Amino acid sequence: VLPPSDMITEASFYLFSATKNRFYFRNVKILIPPTWKANNYEKPKQESYDKADVIVAAPYWKHGDDPYTLQYGECGKMGKYIHFTPTFLLNDKLIAVYGSRGRVFVHEWAHLRWGVFDEYDSDRPFYITGQNQVEVTRCSSNLTGIYVCEKKSCTEGNCVINQLTGLFIEGCAFIHERNQTAAASIMYMQSLSSVAEFCDESNHNREALNMQNRMCDYRSTWEVIMNSMDFKNNPPLNTTNLIPPPTFSLLQKRDRVVCLVLDVSNSKNGTNWINQLHQAAELYLLQIVEENSYVGIVTFSHSGEIKTQLRQIVSDDIRTQLASFLPTAPTSEGTNVCAGLQLAFEVIRKHDGNIYGSEIILVTDGEDSAIKKCFSDVINSGSVIHTIVRGQSAAKEIEQFSKETGGLNFFVSDRLKSNDLVDAFCGILSGSGDTFNQSIQIESTGESTKGYKQFRRTVTIDSTVGRDTFFVVTWQTTEPPKITLLDPHGKNYTSENFSIDTIFHVARLQIPGIAEAGKWTCTLTNTHLSPQVLTITVTSRAANSTIPAITVKAHMNRDTNYYPSPMVVYAQVSQGLSPILGANVTAIIEPENGDPIILELFDNGAGSDVVQNDGVYSKYLFSFPGNGKYNLKVQAQASKIIKLHAAVPWSHALYIPGYVENGTIQMNGPRPSVTSNDDIQIKVGGFSRTISGGYFTVSEVPMGPDTDVFPPCKITDLSAKTEDDKVILSWTAPGNDLDQGQAKQYIIKMSESFLDLRDAFDNATSVNTSSLIPQPAGAKESFQFNPEDMTVENGTIIYIAVRAIDNASLISELSNVAQAALFLPPRESLPNTPPNDNNPNNGVNITIVVLIATGSVVVLCIIVSGTMRILRKKNGKRGTAMTA
Secondary structure, eight states: HHHHHHHHHHHHHEEEEEEOOOOOOEEEEEOOOOTSSOOOOOOSOOOGGGGGGGGEOOOOOOTTTTEEEESSSSSOOOOOOEEEHHHHHHOOEEEHHHOHEEEEEEHHHHHHHHHHOOOOSSSSOOETTTTTTTEEEEEEETTEEEEEOOOOTSGGGGBBBBBTTSBBOOOOOEEEESSSSOOHHHHHHHTTTTTBBBBTTTTTOOOOOOOOHHTTTTHHHHHHHSSSSGGGOOOOOOOOOOOOOOOEEEEEOOOOEEEEEEEEOSSHHHHHHHHHHHHHHHHHHIIIOOOOOEEEEEEEEEEEEEEEEEEEOOOHHHHHHHHSSSSOOOOOOOOOOHHHHHHHHHHHHHHSOOTTTEEEEEEEOOOOTHHHHOOOOOOOTEEEEEEEEEOOOOHHHHHHHHHHHHHOOEEEEEOOOHHHHHHHHHHOOOOOSOOOGGGEEEEEEEEEEEETTTEEEEEEETTTTEEEEEEEOOOOOSOOOOEEOTTTTTOEGGGGGGEETTTEEEEEEEEEEEEEEEEEEEEOOOOSSEEEEEEEEEEESSSSSSSOOOOEEESSSOOOOETSSSSEEEEEEETEEBBBBBBEEEEEEEEESSEEEEEEOOOSSTOEEEEEESSSSEEEEEEOSSSEEEEEEEEEESSEEEEEEOOOOOOOOOOOEEETTTEEEEEEEOOOOOGGGOEEEEEESEEEEEOOOOOOOEEOSSSSSSOOOBOOOOOOOEEEEEETEEEEEEOOOOOOTBSSBOSSEEEEEHHHOOOHHHHHHGGGGEOEEEEEEBBBBOOOOEEEEEEETTTOOTTTTEEEEEEEEEETTBOOOOOOOOEEOOOOOOOOOOSOOOTTTTTTTOEEESSOOOOEOOOOOOOEOOBBOOOOOOGTTTTSSOOOEEEE
């Protein structure tokens, strides 16, 4: 029995109780790595490593064995995946530290599925209440325990108040009683035996300095969960019977089976389309599709034709042979998508008798009204359909093919200088988790170049890639451009070194061995008088099987958008599971018609970016030139040494230092030391990456001039400190429109009541901001004031919040709340004794001036599909996937 099966079985019963008899795990699919010995495991269909809900793999270095969830959306939005390490699953000693594995799983599942956040804060474990007490950052506040000093910094072993902060000095920890009566909360300490619920309105601690309050406007986790789509129209089950335990299936990805299904109909600009199709499909066969894959080719117009049966890619010769079967010219009029797909199924069946788990890459303009005839058969075939659609007139069923079967979908515009088709093929990779053999797109760019002028690009090959590195050049005229390629050491490659195809206008150079790390400069000279479009594409693979390559993944927060709802562009830059910081990340959004939209993405924890320094870069997108499809491409690069990770508040299970049991403190071992940020760097001298993020559709964009409907974005990082009698605030500047531009002014209010400030901001006492001029979005703001308009006495606590106003007088949402407390500074210590029964909140009275802001080698791959009862209804159909 695999350890995850015990964990998920326990989690299922715990989840059912925690959700008040609503949800449990029904089916669990465990995806075994393809590198493991075959053992008659089932064949996966849509389940793949890159779609997994749970990954079990070597530790992400900063968190060690802490279970965590990659969660970078706003409150209530699903996370990306849960990460468990093999040590966490196999070492029973960690149960004392994190609690039972099943309970930890439910804690992380709530992060992943319902977008709630932790109710503790490892960096700010204490805060000051409105009653002038030091409190533990927790929910509910009814959980009891004692204060213990763990480090030598504590005087005589006692927790001492720091006169500068008003909080305990470093080293003080709150040790919980093992036997509690409080039932909440799972998002704080699910390890306690009494904890069986999420905090709700009745016991939520709104003063606590945690991510749940800051990100979810001080709502309880249960309020957020109940507002999710899962809970709509799904009342509790009226049953006294025990729910059934989950069933488990073991799956293993075998050799990849792919069939290209290519539209060669003689429609719109057919000859040029065939050239582009040949260029992109050839690049896919020669450079992208993984070794040992089986590949076949089918073409179609009014009817279909099998160009070649499946061939296994075991050599470069096989790749070249497959490329020789690609179409060379358009055929007849008419588009019969069903004919092409049915022949592809025939080709695939000849391999092992079934279609299940195979992949089809369908490339078409999609102008076929007869697709409905085969739609059901295709959806139920068991094959994953990736679609690349050209033009604006594709049948809606084409897009549904990929959505219903778990495939990718891409849109290709008619722009001559677009490299969309190449980018789409480069983005269709195996989901097996074998990243060593996956192709990585380093560069993809094109430009209309005037006669006898040059088009030059410099790309950086970093030390994590370099194997099977290709430089590919395309052009339009009969004669190729003059090509010069300079490597980092000054070695010069010219057109004579490239393999040139004058028929399909492609020149290709494969760098032998491992390409030198550093800057490579490619210069193309147009040898014709008239302008033409020249393109450069560079691909490579990981240089070392034990060192993950730097990768970039890009996507929008939704596939379909209705104006004026803003969208968010996301780009995740990482090396294995470790984030890459300090990169320059740019999103290029191309509409069907009109100029591209260029956005610089940031990882600064402001605006659309929820978590600073997590390697996920983002930006709001809210301005659209018109209705229709939009392509997303992301370019990431850096020119210097990139550091791995600073402290990342990813949603993770709390490391528990110990418990109090029967009046005796029982401490766990110290948390294993983790390598510091200064010790780990990727010494690559920079890197370059380009990736397609697919396409999205926008509707209801009004005609005529834009009307300003977007206020400045919410400020989420307001913080404060005191110097003498002044309050000093700092935050990241929002924009005029969300996180772009420059706001017109700020409104700062203060109050002695947290609730009054939050719920009646306009009635609170104003702070004079006449001297405060907003800076451009993303800049760091700092402002100080003397709270002279408020009667400040010993023990007064001031709550502060900010709103921004734009040029159209639109006002942002209320910021997170910062807290300032003014006291006289005594020296006071707290003895190492259990809490007084007369003080149920276990707080410590303080009198001091304080200010606080509230507010890779894969080991195993597991997939949980159809896990929750709600998933049977196909709403939010992300499969519960566990990848170990």
